[in-house]
Amino acid sequence: MSDTILSHDEFDLISGRYHETAARSHSIDTRCYLEDKYLEIEREQIFHRSWQFVCHEEKLREPGSYVSLRVEGRSVVALCNREGELRAYYNVCQHRGHELLFGDGQTKRITCPYHAWTYDLDGALVNAPRSGHIEDFDRNSICLEPVSIETFCHLVFVNLDRDAAPLAEQSGGLAEEILAYAPDLAGLTFARRLTYTLEANWKSVVDNFLECYHCQVAHKGFSSMIDMDTYQVRTHGIYSSHMAKARAGANNAYDIEGATVTDHAVWFLWPNMTLMRYPGSGNFMVWRFYPLGPEETFEVFDFFFEHAEPGAVEQEAIEFIDKVLQPEDIGLVESVQRGMRTPAFNSGRYMVDAEGSGMSEHAVHHFHGLLLDAYRRAAEISA
Numbered sequence: 350m351s352d353t354i355l356s357h358d359e360f361d362l363i364s365g366r367y368h369e370t371a372a373r374s375h376s377i378d379t380r381c382y383l384e385d386k387y388l389e390i391e392r393e394q395i396f397h398r399s400w401q402f403v404c405h406e407e408k409l410r411e412p413g414s415y416v417s418l419r420v421e422g423r424s425v426v427a428l429c430n431r432e433g434e435l436r437a438y439y440n441v442c443q444h445r446g447h448e449l450l451f452g453d454g455q456t457k458r459i460t461c462p463y464h465a466w467t468y469d470l471d472g473a474l475v476n477a478p479r480s481g482h483i484e485d486f487d488r489n490s491i492c493l494e495p496v497s498i499e500t501f502c503h504l505v506f507v508n509l510d511r512d513a514a515p516l517a518e519q520s521g522g523l524a525e526e527i528l529a530y531a532p533d534l535a536g537l538t539f540a541r542r543l544t545y546t547l548e549a550n551w552k553s554v555v556d557n558f559l560e561c562y563h564c565q566v567a568h569k570g571f572s573s574m575i576d577m578d579t580y581q582v583r584t585h586g587i588y589s590s591h592m593a594k595a596r597a598g599a600n601n602a603y604d605i606e607g608a609t610v611t612d613h614a615v616w617f618l619w620p621n622m623t624l625m626r627y628p629g630s631g632n633f634m635v636w637r638f639y640p641l642g643p644e645e646t647f648e649v650f651d652f653f654f655e656h657a658e659p660g661a662v663e664q665e666a667i668e669f670i671d672k673v674l675q676p677e678d679i680g681l682v683e684s685v686q687r688g689m690r691t692p693a694f695n696s697g698r699y700m701v702d703a704e705g706s707g708m709s710e711h712a713v714h715h716f717h718g719l720l721l722d723a724y725r726r727a728a729e730i731s732a
Contacts, residue, residue, distance in 0.1 A: 353389040353727070360728040364721050366696050371714035375696040377721065379689040382550040387724070388643045394723040395620045396421040400499065400506040400516040402622055402635055403427045405539055405653060408453065409435060409505055413470065416453040418507075421640070425496050425507055426450045426459075430470040437498035437507045442466050443474065443491050459493075468493055502527045502624075503535045504635065523588050523616060527624060530614040533631045537653040540663070543671055545648040547679055549686035551621060551640040552720070554648065557682045559589065559617055559716055561707035562700055567677055570669065574600040574628065575613050580707025584715040587619035593707060595628035602673070603665040605629055617712065619719055629666050631655045644686055650675075 366375035381387045397420065403409075404416050404427075415428035417440055424440040426449065440449050447463035450456070458475065459468040467476040472493035480486045497508040501516045502524050508516075517524055528534065547554065557563070561580055565572045573596065580593035593613040595605055605611075605628045614626040625634040633653045641647050650670070654663050688694055699710040 353386055353393070354731040355386070355390060355724060355727040356731060357728050360724055363724065367717060367721060369718070371699045371701045371711045374699055374714055376699065376713070377696070377717045379695045381720070381724075382552055382686065382689050383643055385643055388640055390724060390727045391620075391640070391720075392421045394726050395720075397423070398508070398510040398513060399620050400501075400508045400513070400519070400618075402637060403437075403498075403505040403507055404453075405537070406500055406503045406505055406535075407538060411455065413455045413457055414453075415450055415456060416505075417448075417450045420507065420509055423509060424448050425509070427496075427498055427505060427507055428456075428470060435498045435500065435505065436471060437496040438472050438493035439496060441494075443493065444477065449493075502531075504624075519587055520618070521586050521588075523585070523618070526590060527616065530612060531626050531633050533655075534633055534653075537631060537633055537655060538657050539651065540654040540657055540659050541652040541667055543648075543650040543652075543667070543675070545650075545675060545679065546641070547646045547648065547683060548644060549646055549679075549682040550644055550689075551638045551646040552716075553682045553685050553689075554638045554646050554678075555617070555621065555716055556713050557678055557685070558623060559591075559712040560710040561591070562710055563681065564707070567681055568674060570600070570602040570673055574602040574605065577707055580613075582705050582707060582709060582712050584712055587719070589617045589712040589715055591615040591617070591707070591712070603629070603669045604662060617716070619716075627666060630660070630662060632663070632666075 363378040363381055367377055368374035401420050403418060408414065408416055409427060409429045412429050412431045412433055415426055417426045425437060426440040427437040430436050442449055442461040444464055444466045447461055449459050449461055465478050469475050472495065474488050474491040477488060497511055497513060499506050499516050506516055576594045576596045583590045595611045595613065608629050609631060610626060610629055613628060616624045618624060621638045623636045625636060626632060635651045637649045639647045652667060659667060699714045701711045702709045705711065
């Protein structure tokens with residue numbers, strides 16, 4: 350636990366204009382997007398307590414396969430043990446804390462590159478050079494610190510909170526929704542990764558994603574491909590769904606003639622990721638937003654297709670996202686972040702409608718409610 354303190358007065362200040370009814374509510378205060386304090390709270394109360402994406406299950410199918418990652422400053426490794434079972438640990442040696450594995454790959458045992466302490470794939474220490482010289486050295490009492498791991502919709506997630514409920518339980522009907530729209534997800538394979546660094550708070554990026562009120566203004570190509578009259582947004586616990594049909598005929602985004610996938614089916618999963626199925630051939634995308642600082646975000650965008658090498662149609666879709674859609678959105682959220690630095694704006698109204706259309710901002714309101722729950726926990730701890 351850090352020394353970050355959030356007083357009840359500060360909590361009242363950032364949440365005072367928020368109302369549980371979106372049509373009556375203002376957004377949370379811009380201090381949450383600008384000050385280091387709130388990012389520290391988010392690390393403790395959100396990122397270190399939530400399920401974070403690791404990879405598609407294909408990457409950890411073989412015994413000895415592993416993927417290392419960082420969860421807001423904390424090094425973790427997910428792996429497949431000799432029995433084919435998933436395991437995850439803090440990726441640090443119990444001797445001096447050196448990180449054990451880097452990147453991804455295959456290994457029979459885990460050997461620290463600092464002093465060669467060696468662990469088996471179930472985390473037990475099997476060798477510590479020169480430990481025979483040490484009094485009362487009990488090798489059997491030393492093991493890697495476990496981390497919760499789960500396969501959800503053929504995707505692997507970890508959670509640093511050992512008491513956290515399983516993602517399948519927390520997310521209610523999400524798995525059923527995803528697999529109804531992406532029944533081929535198990536057979537898809539990793540094909541591409543895009544990354545971006547933005548001069549904006551990670552929450553600004555999420556806010557922008559959660560509404561299409563701006564789409565017909567700022568995303569002409571996307572709006573020509575999607576039938577906005579069919580766009581519906583629903584909020585459910587720790588996720589929201591964003592569904593629409595593709596328009597028939599030509600568009601200004603990319604070619605979807607003869608597409609086998611004709612839905613825009615997208616889910617935001619708390620706190621920092623989106624799971625996506627775009628019109629075209631069989632596909633799935635996992636998009637994550639990682640804070641680098643209170644006003645800087647690192648985005649990772651993974652594409653899964655029917656084949657590891659994208660075909661011409663898939664490549665056109667990737668290039669539309671990379672060269673058109675992303676630059677449009679990056680420009681929007683960076684402008685919002687600059688505006689938040691001025692004294693002229695600290696909170697705004699949500700534009701919502703009763704129909705839950707894509708033009709409504711009720712999913713942003715839902716996200717802010719989850720944020721305030723986390724800030725409230727911090728205030729209660731500080732009291």
